[in-house]
Amino acid sequence: xxxxxxxxxxxxxxxxxxxxxxxxxxxxxxxxxxxxxxxxxxxxxxxxxxxxxxxxxxxxxxxxxxxxxxxxxxxxxxxxxxxxxxxxxxxxxxxxxxxxxxxxxxxxxxxxxxxxxxxxxxxxxxxxxxxxxxxxxxxxxxxxxxxxxxxxxx
Numbered sequence: 001x002x003x004x005x006x007x008x009x010x011x012x013x014x015x016x017x018x019x020x021x022x023x024x025x026x027x028x029x030x031x032x033x034x035x036x037x038x039x040x041x042x043x044x045x046x047x048x049x050x051x052x053x054x055x056x057x058x059x060x061x062x063x064x065x066x067x068x069x070x071x072x073x074x075x076x077x078x079x080x081x082x083x084x085x086x087x088x089x090x091x092x093x094x095x096x097x098x099x100x101x102x103x104x105x106x107x108x109x110x111x112x113x114x115x116x117x118x119x120x121x122x123x124x125x126x127x128x129x130x131x132x133x134x135x136x137x138x139x140x141x142x143x144x145x146x147x148x149x150x151x152x153x154x
Contacts, residue, residue: 032075032108033060039115040073043122048073055095062101065129070101077108 033050040048040063048061052072061073074092079085089105096103104125110118 030075030077030108032077032111036061036073036075036106036111036118039111039118040122042119044126045071045122054099057092057095059096065102066126067129067133069129069132071125072096072101072103074103074105075108075111076105080105080107 037048040061045063045065048063050061051058052062059072060075063071063073065071074089076089080089093103093105102125104121106118
């Protein structure tokens with residue numbers, strides 16, 4: 001589609017259309033999925049992977065946390081508010097938990113209208129992962145010290 005855009009002649013807002021096509025080509029299923037990436041980055045997290053396939057299903061976004069745990073981020077539009085999609089989402093959530101991953105669902109309206117809160121919540125998750133990672137490092141040091149000979153300790 002980018003090739004067609006290049007040959008299309010004069011188009012208003014060409015850069016916006018080009019960027020949207022590039023994001024779609026990279027796996028974004030919605031504008032909210034595109035818009036949340038800068039918020040994820042502002043929270044101090046690495047760039048997410050898009051449309052990660054697991055057990056025959058796809059997750060919108062996936063991020064590796066500082067402690068190595070995986071955070072699945074689902075962006076829910078208004079269609080997720082009715083009972084049937086919510087029930088389907090709940091089944092997916094169980095699969096994510098069974099795989100040992102964390103899951104956050106962010107409504108698409110929050111991506112646009114509650115950006116600071118989204119960043120704050122993602123930052124909270126990052127800080128908790130950093131604390132867990134710090135405890136893991138501290139625990140490894142404690143075990144090493146406990147098994148050190150007197151000569152190793154100096």
